[in-house]
Amino acid sequence: MRVAFENGEPTVRDDTAHPVRKYSDSQVGGAIISEETPVFSHLPVMLSECIEGLAIRPDGIYVDGTAGGGGHSSAIAERIPRGRLISIDRDIEAINACGRRLLPYGDRVTLVHDNYRNVGSILSSLGIGKIDGALFDLGVSSHQIDTKERGFSYSRDGDAPLDMRMSREDKLTAYDVVNGYGKDELCRIISEYGEERFAARIAARIAEARETAPIRTTGELSELVRSAVPAASVEKGSHPAKRTFQAIRIEVNGELDGIEPALRDVCAVLAPGGRIAVITFHSLEDRIVKRVFADLARGCICPPDFPVCVCGRTPVIKQITKKPVTAGADELSVNPRAKSAKLRIVEKL
Numbered sequence: 001m002r003v004a005f006e007n008g009e010p011t012v013r014d015d016t017a018h019p020v021r022k023y024s025d026s027q028v029g030g031a032i033i034s035e036e037t038p039v040f041s042h043l044p045v046m047l048s049e050c051i052e053g054l055a056i057r058p059d060g061i062y063v064d065g066t067a068g069g070g071g072h073s074s075a076i077a078e079r080i081p082r083g084r085l086i087s088i089d090r091d092i093e094a095i096n097a098c099g100r101r102l103l104p105y106g107d108r109v110t111l112v113h114d115n116y117r118n119v120g121s122i123l124s125s126l127g128i129g130k131i132d133g134a135l136f137d138l139g140v141s142s143h144q145i146d147t148k149e150r151g152f153s154y155s156r157d158g159d160a161p162l163d164m165r166m167s168r169e170d171k172l173t174a175y176d177v178v179n180g181y182g183k184d185e186l187c188r189i190i191s192e193y194g195e196e197r198f199a200a201r202i203a204a205r206i207a208e209a210r211e212t213a214p215i216r217t218t219g220e221l222s223e224l225v226r227s228a229v230p231a232a233s234v235e236k237g238s239h240p241a242k243r244t245f246q247a248i249r250i251e252v253n254g255e256l257d258g259i260e261p262a263l264r265d266v267c268a269v270l271a272p273g274g275r276i277a278v279i280t281f282h283s284l285e286d287r288i289v290k291r292v293f294a295d296l297a298r299g300c301i302c303p304p305d306f307p308v309c310v311c312g313r314t315p316v317i318k319q320i321t322k323k324p325v326t327a328g329a330d331e332l333s334v335n336p337r338a339k340s341a342k343l344r345i346v347e348k349l
């Protein structure tokens with residue numbers, strides 16, 4: 001389903017049939033976008049660095065692939081009086097909150113409830129052939145983590161169901177992963193996606209516990225992980241279940257799968273001089289972004305002893321940030337979540 005503002009009014013696009021239905025009462029996807037729709041308390045990370053890095057044109061077309069509460073989106077929308085912003089999120093709650101926040105910008109903004117992995121087909125279905133910039137602020141929002149019943153948090157009250165889906169329309173939940181995956185597969189996920197050195201012990205503990213009864217809540221999982229990890233090895237200030245929860249969340253949402261196709265697709269439609277900004281929150285995401293950007297920035301790949309180039313490859317982008325930008329002390333003092341954030345910016349040639 002897509003949600004769009006057309007002629008200043010929220011509308012719903014249905015992907016299957018492509019009709020555009022208007023909701024005169026502003027009802028969108030089961031929730032209401034109005035002055036009363038709650039806005040998220042998420043603080044946008046490295047906001048000024050992103051806005052400056054995108055070098056926004058007032059008449060440009062921009063994509064925010066991870067709209068969330070609309071912090072970055074509203075800063076972009078404000079700067080494009082004659083332009084257009086496509087704000088995408090797979091979470092309908094984010095779309096509603098972002099929609100509420102972007103109401104003042106009317107039909108300058110199109111909200112799309114979808115996975116950013118589909119950005120290529122989203123843009124072509126909106127009739128957009130060229131864009132001037134794109135932003136991806138990867139991962140989960142503070143709102144998702146703080147909404148207890150969504151099951152993302154290892155540290156909040158432990159009776160939340162094991163869910164962790166960013167889109168409630170998706171089938172796979174954390175319960176399915178924790179209770180349904182084989183021990184070896186669980187170990188691989190916790191090791192790879194959580195970069196957790198005690199993955200084997202944690203997977204064994206989970207497998208043992210679920211033989212008695214299914215593991216149902218975030219609190220039960222948290223406690224199992226805590227009991228499997230040697231207390232002395234837990235980093236100071238960190239929670240023993242942090243890495244395992246990250247791993248399961250990545251698996252549930254297929255979080256790493258869409259990054260490369262989305263970056264390549266936006267790059268393909270980016271106008272010369274247009275920019276892409278990506279914020280990552282852990283090394284798995286950052287490695288993908290770094291590799292894709294390095295590949296797109298690379299020219300000839302012929303062996304050095306070839307007298308002339310036969311591959312015909314030329315660079316597609318140039319790197320604006322030679323090293324990733326990180327949050328400054330002022331931002332970190334008010335938003336500790338920005339601590340692990342890395343911002344990379346590239347420009348289309």
Ligand SMILES: C[S@@+](CC[C@H](N)C(=O)[O-])C[C@H]1O[C@@H](n2cnc3c(N)ncnc32)[C@H](O)[C@@H]1O
Binds near residue numbers: 042068069091094258
């Ligand atoms: C860090 S938050 C973005 C916050 C936003 N920049 C703001 O300022 O409020 C990440 C958002 O991206 C969304 N998201 C994550 N992966 C996604 C994907 N593959 N497709 C679409 N949205 C995604 C999440 O649902 C979440 O709302």
